[in-house]
Amino acid sequence: MLRGRATRGASLSKSIKTEAFIPRSRLEALTDGVFAFAMTLLVVNIELPEGFEPKSNQEFLARLAGLSDTFIAYLITFFVLVSFWFGRARETGEPEMASAAYAWAVLLHLLSVTFLPFSMLAVGRYDVPASIWIYGANMILLSLSAIAISRIAERDSGRSRVPSGIVELGVLIVSAVLSMATSLFAPDYAMLLYLLNLASPLVARAVYRR
Numbered sequence: 001m002l003r004g005r006a007t008r009g010a011s012l013s014k015s016i017k018t019e020a021f022i023p024r025s026r027l028e029a030l031t032d033g034v035f036a037f038a039m040t041l042l043v044v045n046i047e048l049p050e051g052f053e054p055k056s057n058q059e060f061l062a063r064l065a066g067l068s069d070t071f072i073a074y075l076i077t078f079f080v081l082v083s084f085w086f087g088r089a090r091e092t093g094e095p096e097m098a099s100a101a102y103a104w105a106v107l108l109h110l111l112s113v114t115f116l117p118f119s120m121l122a123v124g125r126y127d128v129p130a131s132i133w134i135y136g137a138n139m140i141l142l143s144l145s146a147i148a149i150s151r152i153a154e155r156d157s158g159r160s161r162v163p164s165g166i167v168e169l170g171v172l173i174v175s176a177v178l179s180m181a182t183s184l185f186a187p188d189y190a191m192l193l194y195l196l197n198l199a200s201p202l203v204a205r206a207v208y209r210r
Contacts, residue, residue: 021095034110041117070124075119109145131185136176143169171200
């Protein structure tokens with residue numbers, strides 16, 4: 001009887017096992033390339049206007065000061081990308097072959113990564129709420145796709161991955177929503193709401209200790 005149960009359990013585990021779709025190493029190589037390219041494009045978007053020819057250091061520094069919004073957007077976006085890349089690089093214990101659902105979740109995540117340089121360019125150049133909404137929506141999609149990757153990996157491997165960064169991603173989503181809301185009445189300060197993510201490690205520690 002016990003043997004029969006074991007046989008049924010083995011057959012059940014086989015039936016719920018996801019089918020291999022693509023080597024995970026190929027997705028990792030693509031991920032590294034996309035992140036590197038996106039990080040490079042970020043700094044390319046910081047540019048002075050064509051035809052600008054400063055006559056003195058004061059004039060040059062004054063023009064650089066006018067790019068403060070772009071610099072803030074660049075720093076926030078760069079460190080967000082770094083944190084997501086760290087999260088992907090630290091993933092261990094996953095099967096060598098990825099399922100179709102996992103692969104598509106990674107591709108959706110990379111889609112949001114490739115869109116970040118444009119989002120940064122929009123929020124750096126145009127001081128209007130719509131640009132901040134685009135940036136915030138990009139951050140939310142980035143976070144939700146990362147959560148999807150984590151959940152699908154848990155399902156495919158059959159084991160929990162705690163802590164899996166859900167709390168940190170939640171803080172990023174909250175800061176994006178608050179930034180988008182703040183842009184309606186104080187767009188000059190909306191991007192500063194992303195500084196809330198500096199407290200995400202403390203929030204995560206408090207949650208994981210419970």
